[in-house]
Amino acid sequence: RFKSNNNSSNDFPKNNLPNSGQNANGRSLSIDEQRHQLPVYKVRKQLLNKIASSKTLIVIGETGSGKTTQIPQMIHESIKVNVGIIAVTQPRRVAAITIAKRVALEQKCCIGDTVGYTVRFEDVTSPKTKIKYMTDGSLLREALSDKFLRKYRVIILDEAHERTINTDVLFGIVKEAQRLRMEKGLLPLKIIIMSATMDVDHFSKYFNNCEPIYLAGRTYPVKVLHTAETQSDYLNACLVTLFQIHKTIPVNHDVLIFLTGQDEIENLASQIRCIVKVSNELGGPMIRVFPLYAQLNQNKQLEVFQPSTNNYRKVILSTNIAETSLTIKGIKYVIDSGMVKRKMYDSVTGMDTLKVTRISQDQAWQRTGRAGRESEGFCYRTYTMNEYRMMPAVSVPEILRSNITATVLQLLALGINCRKFDFLDKPSDKDIENAQKQLYELGAITKPNGDELTEVGWNMSKFPLDPRFSKMLLSSIEFGCLDEMLSIVSILSGETIFYQSDDPDKRVEALKAHAKFESIHGDHLTVLNVYNEFKHAERHRTFCHENYLHYRNLEYARDVRRQLSVICERLQLKMSSCGNDYDQVRKCLLTGLYNNVAEMQQDHNFVSVTGRLKTKIHPSSVLNNKANLKFVLFTELVQTSMNFMRIVSSIEPEWIEEVVPNCGLSNRLSIFNQKVNEN
Ligand code: ADP
Ligand code: MG
Numbered sequence: 001r002f003k004s005n006n007n008s009s010n011d012f013p014k015n016n017l018p019n020s021g022q023n024a025n026g027r028s029l030s031i032d033e034q035r036h037q038l039p040v041y042k043v044r045k046q047l048l049n050k051i052a053s054s055k056t057l058i059v060i061g062e063t064g065s066g067k068t069t070q071i072p073q074m075i076h077e078s079i080k081v082n083v084g085i086i087a088v089t090q091p092r093r094v095a096a097i098t099i100a101k102r103v104a105l106e107q108k109c110c111i112g113d114t115v116g117y118t119v120r121f122e123d124v125t126s127p128k129t130k131i132k133y134m135t136d137g138s139l140l141r142e143a144l145s146d147k148f149l150r151k152y153r154v155i156i157l158d159e160a161h162e163r164t165i166n167t168d169v170l171f172g173i174v175k176e177a178q179r180l181r182m183e184k185g186l187l188p189l190k191i192i193i194m195s196a197t198m199d200v201d202h203f204s205k206y207f208n209n210c211e212p213i214y215l216a217g218r219t220y221p222v223k224v225l226h227t228a229e230t231q232s233d234y235l236n237a238c239l240v241t242l243f244q245i246h247k248t249i250p251v252n253h254d255v256l257i258f259l260t261g262q263d264e265i266e267n268l269a270s271q272i273r274c275i276v277k278v279s280n281e282l283g284g285p286m287i288r289v290f291p292l293y294a295q296l297n298q299n300k301q302l303e304v305f306q307p308s309t310n311n312y313r314k315v316i317l318s319t320n321i322a323e324t325s326l327t328i329k330g331i332k333y334v335i336d337s338g339m340v341k342r343k344m345y346d347s348v349t350g351m352d353t354l355k356v357t358r359i360s361q362d363q364a365w366q367r368t369g370r371a372g373r374e375s376e377g378f379c380y381r382t383y384t385m386n387e388y389r390m391m392p393a394v395s396v397p398e399i400l401r402s403n404i405t406a407t408v409l410q411l412l413a414l415g416i417n418c419r420k421f422d423f424l425d426k427p428s429d430k431d432i433e434n435a436q437k438q439l440y441e442l443g444a445i446t447k448p449n450g451d452e453l454t455e456v457g458w459n460m461s462k463f464p465l466d467p468r469f470s471k472m473l474l475s476s477i478e479f480g481c482l483d484e485m486l487s488i489v490s491i492l493s494g495e496t497i498f499y500q501s502d503d504p505d506k507r508v509e510a511l512k513a514h515a516k517f518e519s520i521h522g523d524h525l526t527v528l529n530v531y532n533e534f535k536h537a538e539r540h541r542t543f544c545h546e547n548y549l550h551y552r553n554l555e556y557a558r559d560v561r562r563q564l565s566v567i568c569e570r571l572q573l574k575m576s577s578c579g580n581d582y583d584q585v586r587k588c589l590l591t592g593l594y595n596n597v598a599e600m601q602q603d604h605n606f607v608s609v610t611g612r613l614k615t616k617i618h619p620s621s622v623l624n625n626k627a628n629l630k631f632v633l634f635t636e637l638v639q640t641s642m643n644f645m646r647i648v649s650s651i652e653p654e655w656i657e658e659v660v661p662n663c664g665l666s667n668r669l670s671i672f673n674q675k676v677n678e679n
Contacts, residue, residue, distance in 0.1 A: 002225035002241075002380055031106055038066030040074075040215055047071070047213065048078050051154075055178065056191040056207045061215030063196045063366065064327040064373050068158055069103050071194070072131045075154055076114075084153025084187065085129060089136040091164040093119040094294050094301060095325040100124075100133040101302075107131075120464050121493070121560045136166035140173065141464055144413055148186060149177045159325055160195040160203065161362075163397035165407055172422045173414075175207065196324045196366060199394070206424050222334075222372040226385045234337040235259070235268055237382035241335050242315065243275065245380070251285045253332040254314040256322060258367050260341040260356050265291045265317045266500070272315065286312035292326075293319045295495040297552050304328055320359075323366045327373065334371040336364060338383040338391075345403045345431070346611070352403045355639040360395040364388060397425050406467050408435040409444060409453075413461035417451045441663045442471045442592070459571050463564065465489065468592035473568065475591040481578035482568065484585050487531045488524050490561035492635060492647065497530060497557065498620075499548040510548035517547075518622045522632070522649030524589060525582055526622050531557065586649050587659050589633055594660040596634045598645060599653075606632065606645070609665055613637070618644040 029037070040047070040061065051057060061067050072086050090096040100117035107115050116125030118134040125132055136157070143149060155174050157167055171193075178189040193203060200212045231237040238257050245255070259265050269289045276287045290304045308314040308330060316328060320340050340363065344355045359367075364381065371377025381388065399407070404427055408418045418432050433449065440448045444457030444467065453461070456474060463470040469489050476485035491497060498514055501507050517533070519525035530547075534554050537543035544551035568575075578584040590597075598606040598615055606615045615637065617624045623632065631653050634645030656665050 001228045003228050003385065035066075035070065035106060038070055040066035040070045043213075043215060044074060048074060050211075050213055051075060051190065051192065054190075054210060055188065056210040057193070058198075058200060058203055058207070058210060058212040059192060059194045059215065060198065060200065060212055061194075061196070062219055063324045063369060065215050067194045067215070068099055068325075069106065071192070072154075072156060073103060073107065076131050079153075082130065085151050086131050086154045086156065087139060087152045088131070088133050088156040088158055089139050089167065089170065090133060090325065091136055091159050091162045091167060092294055092321060092325055093135050094296075094321060095159075096133045096135050097298065098301060098305075098326060103131060103133070121556075121563055136164060136170055137464075140166050140170055140410065143170075143173050143177070144410065144461065147173070147177060147414060148181055148184075149174065149189065150181075150186070152189065153187065154190040154192065156192040156194060158194045160193045161198040161324070163395070163399070165399045165402055165404065168397060168399045168424055169407055169411070169421075171206065171424050175422065197362065202424070219369060220372040220374070220376045222368050222377045222379050224368055224379045224381065226381045226388060227383060230384055230387065231382050234339055234382050235264065238335050238337050239268060239271060241380050241382060242272065245333055245378075246285065246287065246313065249333065251313050252308070252310050252330075254308060254316065254328075254330040255333040255335065256316045256318060256328065256331045256370055257335040257337070258322070259317055259319065259337050260339050261319060262291075262293045262295055265293055265319070269317055272317075287315050288312050290314060290316045291318075292316055292322060294321060320363065320367075322370065323363060328370075329374065331370050331373065332375065332377045334367055334377065334379040336367045336379060336381045336383075338364065338381060338387070343398070343402050345401055353637045353639045353643065358387075358391055360392045361388065362394045364391065399423070399427055400425060400431075403435065403438075404431055405435040405438045408432065409439055409457065409461055409467050412439075412445070412451055412453050413458065438595070439467065441594070441660075442467055444471075462567055462571060465493065465564075469493075470592075472588055472592035473564065474573070476588045477573055477576065479578065479584040479588040480576040481584045481588055482573060482575055483577040484528055485588055486561050486564055486568070487557075488528055488585070488589075490557040490564060491527045491531060491554075493560050494556045495550070495553050497527060497550050497553045499544075499550050501548070506548075513547045519582070520626075521582055521586060522623050523621050523647045524635075524649045525585065527647075528585070530554075534558075586633070586651055587655050589649060590651060590655055590659045593633050593635065594656070594663050594665055596637075596645075597631060597651065597656070597665065598634065599631050600629055608637075613643055615643040615645055617648055618646045621646065621648045623648050623650065 059067060059071065068088065072088050075086055096117050096119050100115055101111055104111040104115040109115055112124045112126050113128050115131045116129040118125055118132060118138045120135065120137060149155065157170055157174065160167060174191050178191060181187065181189050193207065204210055204212060227237065242255060242257065259268065269291050272287065272289050280286060292301065292304050304316060305328065314330065316322065322328060338359055339356050340359045341354055341356050343352060345352050368379040371379050411418050411421055436445065436449050439445045439457065444454060444460050446452045446454055459474055460467050460470040463473065469492065473485055473489055476482040499510060501510055517526050517529040519529055530549060534540065534543060541551050544554060595610045597609045599609060600606050607613065608615055618638065623629060629650055631651050632645065632648050633651050635647035638644045638646055
């Protein structure tokens with residue numbers, strides 16, 4: 001049961017600008033016509049003048065107004081002399097790739113020609129590339145080899161309101177690059193900050209009081225409804241809401257549901273498909289379900305953008321990726337679970353967890369806005385008005401709620417002391433201290449709170465990986481298992497290689513197929529088994545098909561492995577393999593993941609050695625429900641109903657003293673006189 005919020009129309013003013021996609025006669029528009037109808041085109045001249053006359057510019061405009069796709073093209077088309085590249089950063093690789101492909105289409109070129117993209121482990125650019133979409137992380141890595149960022153004439157930091165760690169660090173890096181280039185009399189660097197909404201004053205002050213430009217948005221009123229009562233199960237609430245509105249609304253009105261992650265989305269998608277199957281048989285309106293999340297394969301992602309036909313309803317289940325980065329046409333109804341999955345760092349326990357939490361009010365309005373892009377819409381919030389009021393007004397920037405070890409290492413490799421860096425919002429001293437402590441334990445810096453990198457530290461900074469993973473590659477030399485570690489780290493860098501089917505019968509078959517690869521030592525060696533068999537298989541695709549494995553994800557791992565091997569060669573690391581001596585591999589894992597050790601308690605639950613968190617092995621692990629486990633090492637912690645350890649291996653307690661004697665772990669092992677942290 002929903003209550004309507006009468007004030008909602010004030011937030012979304014009525015505006016009767018023409019619709020895109022079709023003209024008044026219903027004829028579909030050409031791609032050029034579509035471009036020229038976007039709101040940003042109305043201010044093209046002023047915008048270009050402003051860009052020409054300012055060093056730094058802030059551009060704010062509604063999602064879908066054409067910022068990301070059009071502004072880089074406008075600049076490209078108006079620049080007479082063709083020097084330098086226009087870079088556009090995105091917080092997510094999916095967005096970078098999808099948008100680059102769209103813009104290549106608009107420029108009538110092949111992807112990688114005039115328009116290209118660079119994301120981690122994938123570079124689709126050429127010497128001809130002039131507009132380059134890239135993840136914020138990739139640009140940051142490029143800064144490591146050239147702090148002047150000489151290749152670029154314009155750098156557009158898009159989705160600034162998302163405040164990812166990488167974008168936050170880039171703010172400081174590009175600001176400094178701009179200053180340095182001016183000082184040295186090099187070609188000036190133009191910086192454009194783009195966003196849907198943001199705290200303009202804060203940004204403007206930081207960027208030398210630069211002026212913001214507001215693009216007039218094209219939005220229609222959205223009626224907002226809150227539930228009358230608190231929902232204990234937001235997934236069920238979303239499902240019920242969907243079928244309530246499905247019965248009553250015209251079939252060509254599409255629905256977008258905001259959820260938190262892949263598992264949840266796939267589960268709800270199969271539930272909806274099951275119900276729809278029955279309803280279709282009874283002659284009800286058709287539904288097609290489209291999941292949308294970062295890990296989804298490319299082709300599936302692009303399907304979402306296909307316009308729906310008149311004989312079925314599109315229901316999109318998305319993470320916050322559809323909040324501002326990707327705009328999908330035809331949405332008239334939004335169902336907002338009010339939840340998001342976030343990385344949270346607890347500086348007391350020193351643990352990073354992925355946690356499902358409430359969104360901010362700001363995000364709630366972004367989600368609502370997706371329903372009013374083309375005509376009046378509706379937003380069903382599966383939380384009460386009171387719960388909305390309790391939400392924080394804006395989200396806390398990632399840099400203030402994450403482990404910043406990787407950032408501190410990257411800055412040190414750039415010769416920058418984190419404490420002196422010009423942050424938009426500075427992390428706390430405690431967080432910086434923790435990061436330095438971890439770097440010291442990993443052997444990356446010379447002193448516990450120093451800012452001088454060791455050789456290991458320099459080498460670690462050369463890999464586009466979490467420092468703990470780079471450390472494992474480097475220490476595999478000592479354990480004689482570089483070959484094995486390269487495979488494991490490559491697989492951990494991508495998405496799951498195990499295919500899960502919607503069909504219950506196939507699920508059983510998949511489990512049987514996966515069992516063949518199972519290692520009694522845990523998931524790391526299990527994925528290694530898969531990789532080794534995949535590598536030797538005669539026909540890769542068939543092998544994956546027969547064994548319920550993700551072909552693309554394994555191919556991706558193979559590609560990542562190739563690139564990591566090149567870096568290893570450059571660092572002159574000698575290739576080695578430990579054969580069947582798999583203890584070496586597990587010891588080597590410990591050199592990076594020593595903070596992620598948990599020991600079993602009498603009640604068969606685990607408790608993490610660092611932080612004393614109560615935790616369980618994730619049901620997807622091969623070690624789930626296995627007897628005789630004492631100590632395990634995990635790759636990550638995911639918090640849903642409780643803390644679950646994902647990708648787990650068993651280890652021997654004696655190894656801790658042998659492998660990481662300086663990390664103070666062994667004296668924390670006894671569980672009896674220490675308090676367990678319940679959350
Ligand atoms: P903004 O950055 O201001 O949110 P965009 O430049 O991303 O806006 O999008 C402008 C328009 O281009 C939107 O109406 C969107 O639907 C359309 N668009 C973007 N990507 C694609 C795509 N891959 N396929 C079809 N249309 C797209
Ligand atoms: Mg955009």
